[in-house]
Amino acid sequence: MVFGFVTVDKSEMLGKDFDAYKAIYCSLCKQLGKEYTFLSRFILSYDCTFYAVMALSLEDSCSGFCVGRCKFNPLKKCNYLKSNEESLSKAAALSIISVYYKLVDNIADGGFFEKLYCYCLMPFFSVWHKKAKKKFPKIESAVAQMSKAQFEAERDITCSIDKAADPTATMLSKVLQILTDNEEKRRILSAYGYFLGKWIYLIDAANDYEDDVKKGNFNPYVIAYGDDKASHIKDINASLDHCLSECLLSYNLLEVKRFDRIIENLLFYGLPKKQKSVLYKENEK
Amino acid sequence: MNPYQVLGVAETATDAEVKTAYRELAKKYHPDNYADSPLADLAEQKMKEVNEAYDMICDMRKNGGASRSTYSQSSYNNSGYTNTSFPDVRRLIKEGRLDDAMQILNGVSGTGRNAEWYFLMGMIFSRKGWTEQAYSYFQTACRMEPNNQEFMSALNNMNARRHYNPSGYNTANSSGCSICDVCTTLICLDCMCDCCGGNGCC
Numbered sequence: 001m002v003f004g005f006v007t008v009d010k011s012e013m014l015g016k017d018f019d020a021y022k023a024i025y026c027s028l029c030k031q032l033g034k035e036y037t038f039l040s041r042f043i044l045s046y047d048c049t050f051y052a053v054m055a056l057s058l059e060d061s062c063s064g065f066c067v068g069r070c071k072f073n074p075l076k077k078c079n080y081l082k083s084n085e086e087s088l089s090k091a092a093a094l095s096i097i098s099v100y101y102k103l104v105d106n107i108a109d110g111g112f113f114e115k116l117y118c119y120c121l122m123p124f125f126s127v128w129h130k131k132a133k134k135k136f137p138k139i140e141s142a143v144a145q146m147s148k149a150q151f152e153a154e155r156d157i158t159c160s161i162d163k164a165a166d167p168t169a170t171m172l173s174k175v176l177q178i179l180t181d182n183e184e185k186r187r188i189l190s191a192y193g194y195f196l197g198k199w200i201y202l203i204d205a206a207n208d209y210e211d212d213v214k215k216g217n218f219n220p221y222v223i224a225y226g227d228d229k230a231s232h233i234k235d236i237n238a239s240l241d242h243c244l245s246e247c248l249l250s251y252n253l254l255e256v257k258r259f260d261r262i263i264e265n266l267l268f269y270g271l272p273k274k275q276k277s278v279l280y281k282e283n284e285k
Numbered sequence: 286m287n288p289y290q291v292l293g294v295a296e297t298a299t300d301a302e303v304k305t306a307y308r309e310l311a312k313k314y315h316p317d318n319y320a321d322s323p324l325a326d327l328a329e330q331k332m333k334e335v336n337e338a339y340d341m342i343c344d345m346r347k348n349g350g351a352s353r354s355t356y357s358q359s360s361y362n363n364s365g366y367t368n369t370s371f372p373d374v375r376r377l378i379k380e381g382r383l384d385d386a387m388q389i390l391n392g393v394s395g396t397g398r399n400a401e402w403y404f405l406m407g408m409i410f411s412r413k414g415w416t417e418q419a420y421s422y423f424q425t426a427c428r429m430e431p432n433n434q435e436f437m438s439a440l441n442n443m444n445a446r447r448h449y450n451p452s453g454y455n456t457a458n459s460s461g462c463s464i465c466d467v468c469t470t471l472i473c474l475d476c477m478c479d480c481c482g483g484n485g486c487c
Contacts (some may be wrong), residue, residue, distance in 0.1 A: 162415035169414060184327060191324055194414045241449035242416045248451055252313050253327050268451045 005203050005278075006047045006196075008262060009269035017261045023065050023079035024056065025049045028095075030080060031088040033071060036096060036128045041071070047200070048095040050266065055087035055179050057256040057263060087179075093132040093139050094175060100129040101147040108151075138178050146171035154218040161239060164220035165201040172197030185254060192250035199243035199271065206236050207278045233279055240275050288338035288345075300346065307339045320442050323381070323412055370397075374405050383409050400430035404439065411443070419443070 010018060028049055032040045056062060063082035070076040081088065103118045103125055110118065133140040149167035153159050176193035177186045205212075205219050212219035213227045225232040248267050256263065289296050292306045314335060319328040369375060377386035387409050393402060407422030423440045430436060 160415075161417045162410070162413075166415070188324060188327065191322075191414075198414065198416075238447040239417055242420075242443075242447045244449040244451075245446035246414075246416070248449075249318060249322065249446075250324060253324055253331060272449060272451075 006050045008265050012269040013265050021262050026078040027081040028052050031092045043099045048091050052091035057259040058179050093136045096128045096132045097143045100125045142171050142174035161220040165198040168201035169194045169197035188250050188254045195243045195246040288341040291338035310335045400426045404436045
């Protein structure tokens with residue numbers, strides 16, 4: 001999984017929604033600390049926060065918020081979710097498991113210092129990974145399969161854009177599906193997750209385009225368009241737009257119980273803005 | 286079922302508000318949006334609920350301004366094709382057996398690969414979520430048979446999805462004023478000046 005692209009657009013958000021979003025972020029951090037020791041809090045990401053938002057939006061009840069103190073800054077007071085442990089626990093497990101597999105990947109094909117760094121972290125993550133796997137075997141197997149499929153796709157030097165994005169897309173599709181038992185919702189989440197995952201993979205590939213050309217790394221866009229990014233920027237944009245369109249179509253059919261404005265902020269403003277800034281290098285604001 | 290809840294409006298909403306809410310939802314769930322989508326049946330179901338809710342409210346209000354003009358269920362049954370070279374493949378795609386359908390198509394070689402072959406390949410990839418490949422197959426199908434309605438509408442649907450602009454939002458030019466604005470303002474000011482009889486000064 002790739003990190004850092006799934007962010008909300010604060011300027012388009014109501015204050016109360018942003019407070020709720022922040023509270024979920026802080027609650028996830030707290031959950032990581034509770035289940036996987038204080039150190040694991042450093043892997044907190046917006047992507048997994050979004051997974052927590054999705055999980056919470058589908059739950060039957062939400063406990064509301066309470067005020068607590070931030071562990072990193074004792075002077076700061078934050079809002080936290082009162083309970084909803086299950087959803088947060090799933091998001092925490094996803095954080096741990098995806099970082100674990102990222103480390104495994106880096107050890108397999110990273111540079112010397114990268115490898116060294118990953119080896120140092122590995123002992124911690126092995127323990128946490130085992131714990132997360134025991135709790136949510138379905139999340140673990142989804143990410144494990146992604147890691148394996150990705151490795152295989154990248155060995156194919158003629159790999160298509162769709163094929164390269166498929167492992168990440170399938171993974172997110174699976175981890176979102178486990179959030180509900182309702183068959184209809186599962187179908188919707190399956191499509192929604194697939195295209196969101198595809199977008200995440202492709203935006204990262206678009207972001208790394210120049211870098212990958214230089215270093216000769218695997219990148220499906222480079223395979224399709226060579227080193228001529230400039231004249232294919234429209235194609236890249238269309239492929240990303242297509243993912244977001246499908247995402248929105250699926251989301252429109254999904255009945256969420258809360259936090260709909262946060263999710264819509266992401267789909268309407270957060271992701272398109274990110275896409276624009278990556279493709280056209282516009283300054284973010 | 287509370288029809289007001291379905292439309293997302295209060296029971297005290299005016300007829301115009303009800304109508305606007307209905308239009309919004311009908312636009313959202315319109316079958317055209319979900320053509321060729323594996324979720325088409327769910328969208329159709331939603332559309333039906335919305336239609337029923339609107340009809341109910343109209344019946345309850347009877348003489349109100351809200352007129353009964355619900356969107357009709359669009360005629361989306363893809364059985365419109367008459368002569369197909371691949372009836373089995375079409376059936377398999379309909380049943381969601383994409384791998385089997387793909388296997389049959391891959392077995393076809395040379396001249397057997399007509400426009401419909403490319404179209405159906407596109408359909409399979411589209412269902413799998415492999416949008417880039419689907420798009421290029423649809424393009425080929427339309428190039429080979431530009432007059433085919435079915436292929437054309439699939440390509441058009443896809444073209445619409447390859448341009449994402451939810452609720453007309455545009456990050457560029459969202460604020461500030463352009464050269465045009467400046468010119469129009471000057472012209473307006475000039476006209477106002479003339480009205481006041483101030484000639485020559487501007």
